[in-house]
Amino acid sequence: MTDNLQYVGGSYPVHDVAQKVTGELVYGSDFSVPGMLHAKLILSAIPHGIVKRIDASRAEALPGVVKVFTCFNSPMDRFCRARIHPGQDLSPHDETLFSEHVRFVGDRVAAVVATTMATAQAAAALVEVDYEELPPLLTVDDALASDDILVHSTGNVAYEHEVDKGERPDLEGAVIVSSATSTPRVHHAALEPHVCIAQGHSTGGMTVWTTSQGVYAARTVIAELLHMEYHRVRVIKVPMGGSFGGKTEYIIEPVVAFLARETHRAVKLLLDREECMIATMARPATRTSIRTACTPDGELLDFEAATTLDAGAYASSTPDYSIHMCKKVTKVYRVPHYQHRSRAVLTNTPVGGAARGWGAPEMAAATEIHMDRVAAALRLDPVELRLKNMVEPFDTDLVTGLPLGDARVRECLERGAVAFDWAARRARPAGRGRFRRGVGVAAGAHKNGMFGAFPEASNMSLKMNEDGTFELNASLHEVGCGIVTTMKVIVAEVLGVHPDRIAAGEADTATTPFDYGTYGSRVTYVVGACARATAEKVKQRLLAAAADLLKESVTHLYVRDGAVRLRHDDERAIAYRDIARLGEMRHVPSIAASVSYFAVSNPASYSVQFAEVEVDCATGLTAVTDFLAVADVGRAINRGMVEAQYQGAVQMGIGYALYEHLDVDERGRSGIDGFKNYHIVNAPDMPDVQVLLVEHEGDDGPFGAKSVGEIATVPTGPAIVNAVNNALGTELSDLPLVPERIIAALHEPEEVPACSSC
Amino acid sequence: MQLLLTVNGMAHEVEAHPTARLLDVLRDQLGLTGTKEGCAEGECGACTVIVDGRAVNSCVMLAVQARGKKIVTVEGLADDGELDLLQRKFVEYGAVQCGYCTPGMLMSAKALLLANPVPSEQDIRIALAGNLCRCTGYTAIVAAVKAASGQDATPAIVLPGEADELAVEASTDPETLAVVDEVVEAATAELAERGAQAPDDLSSAGPEGGE
Numbered sequence: 001m002t003d004n005l006q007y008v009g010g011s012y013p014v015h016d017v018a019q020k021v022t023g024e025l026v027y028g029s030d031f032s033v034p035g036m037l038h039a040k041l042i043l044s045a046i047p048h049g050i051v052k053r054i055d056a057s058r059a060e061a062l063p064g065v066v067k068v069f070t071c072f073n074s075p076m077d078r079f080c081r082a083r084i085h086p087g088q089d090l091s092p093h094d095e096t097l098f099s100e101h102v103r104f105v106g107d108r109v110a111a112v113v114a115t116t117m118a119t120a121q122a123a124a125a126l127v128e129v130d131y132e133e134l135p136p137l138l139t140v141d142d143a144l145a146s147d148d149i150l151v152h153s154t155g156n157v158a159y160e161h162e163v164d165k166g167e168r169p170d171l172e173g174a175v176i177v178s179s180a181t182s183t184p185r186v187h188h189a190a191l192e193p194h195v196c197i198a199q200g201h202s203t204g205g206m207t208v209w210t211t212s213q214g215v216y217a218a219r220t221v222i223a224e225l226l227h228m229e230y231h232r233v234r235v236i237k238v239p240m241g242g243s244f245g246g247k248t249e250y251i252i253e254p255v256v257a258f259l260a261r262e263t264h265r266a267v268k269l270l271l272d273r274e275e276c277m278i279a280t281m282a283r284p285a286t287r288t289s290i291r292t293a294c295t296p297d298g299e300l301l302d303f304e305a306a307t308t309l310d311a312g313a314y315a316s317s318t319p320d321y322s323i324h325m326c327k328k329v330t331k332v333y334r335v336p337h338y339q340h341r342s343r344a345v346l347t348n349t350p351v352g353g354a355a356r357g358w359g360a361p362e363m364a365a366a367t368e369i370h371m372d373r374v375a376a377a378l379r380l381d382p383v384e385l386r387l388k389n390m391v392e393p394f395d396t397d398l399v400t401g402l403p404l405g406d407a408r409v410r411e412c413l414e415r416g417a418v419a420f421d422w423a424a425r426r427a428r429p430a431g432r433g434r435f436r437r438g439v440g441v442a443a444g445a446h447k448n449g450m451f452g453a454f455p456e457a458s459n460m461s462l463k464m465n466e467d468g469t470f471e472l473n474a475s476l477h478e479v480g481c482g483i484v485t486t487m488k489v490i491v492a493e494v495l496g497v498h499p500d501r502i503a504a505g506e507a508d509t510a511t512t513p514f515d516y517g518t519y520g521s522r523v524t525y526v527v528g529a530c531a532r533a534t535a536e537k538v539k540q541r542l543l544a545a546a547a548d549l550l551k552e553s554v555t556h557l558y559v560r561d562g563a564v565r566l567r568h569d570d571e572r573a574i575a576y577r578d579i580a581r582l583g584e585m586r587h588v589p590s591i592a593a594s595v596s597y598f599a600v601s602n603p604a605s606y607s608v609q610f611a612e613v614e615v616d617c618a619t620g621l622t623a624v625t626d627f628l629a630v631a632d633v634g635r636a637i638n639r640g641m642v643e644a645q646y647q648g649a650v651q652m653g654i655g656y657a658l659y660e661h662l663d664v665d666e667r668g669r670s671g672i673d674g675f676k677n678y679h680i681v682n683a684p685d686m687p688d689v690q691v692l693l694v695e696h697e698g699d700d701g702p703f704g705a706k707s708v709g710e711i712a713t714v715p716t717g718p719a720i721v722n723a724v725n726n727a728l729g730t731e732l733s734d735l736p737l738v739p740e741r742i743i744a745a746l747h748e749p750e751e752v753p754a755c756s757s758c
Numbered sequence: 759m760q761l762l763l764t765v766n767g768m769a770h771e772v773e774a775h776p777t778a779r780l781l782d783v784l785r786d787q788l789g790l791t792g793t794k795e796g797c798a799e800g801e802c803g804a805c806t807v808i809v810d811g812r813a814v815n816s817c818v819m820l821a822v823q824a825r826g827k828k829i830v831t832v833e834g835l836a837d838d839g840e841l842d843l844l845q846r847k848f849v850e851y852g853a854v855q856c857g858y859c860t861p862g863m864l865m866s867a868k869a870l871l872l873a874n875p876v877p878s879e880q881d882i883r884i885a886l887a888g889n890l891c892r893c894t895g896y897t898a899i900v901a902a903v904k905a906a907s908g909q910d911a912t913p914a915i916v917l918p919g920e921a922d923e924l925a926v927e928a929s930t931d932p933e934t935l936a937v938v939d940e941v942v943e944a945a946t947a948e949l950a951e952r953g954a955q956a957p958d959d960l961s962s963a964g965p966e967g968g969e
Contacts, residue, residue: 011852013849013850013852013854014854014855014857016857017848017849017854017857018841018849020854020857020860021832021835021841021845021848021849021854021857021860021864022792022832022833022835022836022841022845023790023791023792023793023831023832023833023861024792024833025857026791027791027794027858029794029795030785030791188892189890189892190856190858190892191794191796191802191804191856191858191859191890191891191892192794192796192856192858193795193796239857240856241794241796241856241857241858241859242855242856242858242892242893243856244892272798273796273797273798273799468928479856480855480856480857480858480893481855481893482855549934549937549938549941550934550937561928562928563928563929563930571931571933572931572933572934573928573929573930573931573934574930574931574934574938575928575929575930576928577928578930578934578935578938581938581942582938582941582942582945585941585942585945585946585949640852640898641852641855644852644855644893644894644895644897644898645855646895647894647895647896647897647898648855648891648892648893648894648895649895650895651891651892651894651895651896652892674797674798674799674801675796675797675799675801675802675890676797676799676801680802680890680892682886682887682888682889682890682896683882683883683884683886683887683889683896683899683900684880684883684884684887686883686895686896686897688897689895689897
């Protein structure tokens with residue numbers, strides 16, 4: 001089937017590229033409705049306390065101010081921002097629209113609604129809030145040590161998870177290596193800030209326009225919180241300027257929906273950069289200790305890990321995040337015994353939650369930095385050590401019990417080592433002068449949807465138009481990585497028409513069928529498989545119609561270039577538009593199909609990445625001078641976009657390794673309030689990123705395709721950290737490797753903390 | 759206060775507050791929402807426009823500072839619906855993902871090419887240093903700018919050709935077409951006849967009914 005692909009594997013721009021280069025596309029932040037009001041949030045100025053009084057009189061006296069909503073005049077029903085569907089109940093409902101008990105600097109206390117944005121901002125500055133301060137718990141250690149001060153009354157440990165799989169073999173004579181790695185809280189930094197618009201209708205219904213990754217779950221959160229029937233809440237996905245997980249959870253949507261219902265108007269809430277950084281959600285900070293035992297020649301015998309994750313002030317998705325951190329190592333390595341305890345700990349700091357990779361970049365950092373320590377202890381080359389332990393295709397994941405599918409991580413490493421000229425580069429001396437060079441490697445794995453943990457399915461329908469073009473009706477959520485194009489290419493391949501002959505739009509709860517949304521690395525693998533199945537069904541209808549007309553068996557027919565053709569007679573063809581004419585006359589049944597597709601597997605996607613760095617020992621600055629990302633993608637549906645996704649993912653990973661962090665000071669405030677003090681890697685600092693794709697067809701995704709967007713950034717951070725350690729002879733393991741840490745390490749080699757420190 | 763601005767070749771008289779940012783006048787008063795806001799402090803470059811030939815961050819420029827000047831926004835790049843070469847190269851080279859940085863990138867790159875028609879790769883990277891992108895890693899963007907300046911560039915995306923070139927206009931062979939025409943004509947006639955006899959029986963005309 002895939003020997004002769006016509007469209008799959010080509011390169012295509014994102015579906016709305018023409019509107020993006022002309023400035024025509026209306027993003028959420030550009031969106032407006034006549035008569036629309038504007039909201040501005042008032043955020044807690046203290047990390048922990050009780051709001052005693054809010055004086056909004058001066059604000060409400062300002063012309064143009066409609067109302068100030070506060071924790072004292074708004075419902076205190078609780079909601080959970082991290083939902084998938086109504087039946088799912090992993091995270092607590094621990095959040096309210098506005099907080100009386102404020103739990104971090106940035107917690108929502110009130111919102112001003114006014115006729116203009118400027119008025120809302122001016123009024124917000126006039127709202128006076130008095131607090132009774134409580135002692136804040138600003139670190140995981142403080143939170144774990146505290147019995148009397150609680151972030152939430154249920155306790156400071158939001159979730160605890162432990163896996164213990166396999167049998168620990170005899171460890172006599174084994175080499176024991178320990179490490180402790182920390183990863184920072186980071187900002188997703190989608191270029192478009194969070195935005196939502198909601199309109200309360202006089203019918204009692206509501207329309208919500210959101211730049212989120214899942215409209216159905218947004219509806220669940222809104223409808224349940226506001227006690228509305230689902231059919232009265234219409235949620236529409238609008239174009240968004242990036243997400244990276246930061247818009248997966250429903251943070252401002254419930255607030256805006258509430259404001260719209262109360263004012264019976266359209267209300268827009270557009271956050272500014274500082275609000276996005278502190279008041280939405282960040283990639284959670286983590287600490288992981290690992291202790292391994294292996295044979296003297298490098299075969300892993302035992303892997304024990306302990307992780308604490310800083311959930312911030314609300315649990316959000318961190319319970320699931322902490323579960324998933326235990327599911328990463330055994331996708332990459334074979335080990336007889338794997339034990340991992342992870343905890344999500346609440347603190348009075350900005351909320352941690354969904355972020356690209358969902359625990360995989362965090363765990364890859366800990367694991368891959370550790371593996372280099374093991375290699376050093378055994379005097380083995382890091383590539384050699386990894387090859388001794390990596391899984392083989394069709395192994396079973398020890399932790400999940402699920403088959404790993406056609407797992408090509410070993411092939412990624414082997415081919416990458418050759419392409420990067422690893423052995424020669426690793427053998428090159430780092431130098432002893434001011435500038436020292438090093439190379440590093442790291443591997444990582446991620447999943448393909450939620451099969452195995454959750455009912456994983458998608459639904460869509462596809463119809464042929466009267467002129468032989470097609471329309472796909474699916475709940476697609478484009479985040480910028482080209483998923484609409486991906487679906488069109490898959491349908492195009494099946495139907496033998498150019499992707500431009502297929503229309504596909506985005507999600508709208510009123511008109512497009514149920515789908516969870518764009519997250520969980522599920523879109524290409526699951527939604528794409530649904531697209532293929534739907535197109536196959538439509539193709540059968542086209543073939544049946546043509547067979548009837550041509551008086552031929554369906555087995556003698558095939559589709560290509562917009563027509564059903566006869567295998568044994570090149571001359572005969574019936575164009576789709578002529579089949580459509582038959583349909584118009586009702587001579588053939590409607591050329592359309594609806595399909596519910598249920599996922600049947602959840603293989604691993606892999607990436608192995610190689611970095612070369614040059615460290616300036618005088619300034620502590622690290623430059624990434626060369627980079628190779630090898631990707632087990634199964635099959636590239638849109639080759640150019642797969643490569644471009646990887647290039648962007650590496651950029652994000654470089655920031656994770658070297659620059660980005662959102663720390664809070666001793667008063668619970670983030671010293672970082674914008675891009676002026678939060679460094680995103682810019683064009684001059686980006687190395688040339690080579691991408692090498694490993695393609696095959698052994699899994700259930702469309703044409704063999706597997707997930708790309710999340711796995712792409714998983715091993716980048718540790719590849720760079722390992723390269724720095726190679727350059728300097730250090731054992732750095734606290735990300736990011738900012739210059740201060742590099743300089744400190746050059747003057748005072750770090751001690752390796754014991755495993756129990758976590 | 760009243761300001762005269764020339765935006766994308768057209769003169770506009772606007773009433774603006776003395777503290778109004780150029781960005782707000784462009785977006786809110788002139789409806790040119792192609793220019794984006796990402797940080798409000800001149801760091802991300804999403805709001806870049808060209809003022810008298812130079813790329814500026816319109817979020818840190820007062821509208822009054824643009825008085826009497828010639829401003830070009832992303833909406834002014836295409837000429838009568840025909841994309842500028844730079845825009846075409848952004849499309850062909852896959853330089854666009856979420857696209858939120860794209861307008862600013864295009865304007866910084868345009869200003870560069872106006873001043874330096876054949877920039878080196880380093881020139882391009884430095885010209886774009888103030889334009890942040892979180893999706894692409896800049897590879898495809900730099901390649902697109904290079905290509906727009908007539909230089910060889912390694913494309914991240916190689917478009918398989920013009921869309922209409924590939925979208926082969928399928929045609930039905932004459933023999934089959936005659937059968938189709940015959941069936942359609944017969945069906946039309948039959949429907950007309952049935953319509954005359956029993957107008958509400960149309961739904962059962964197809965072999966499987968109207969599914």
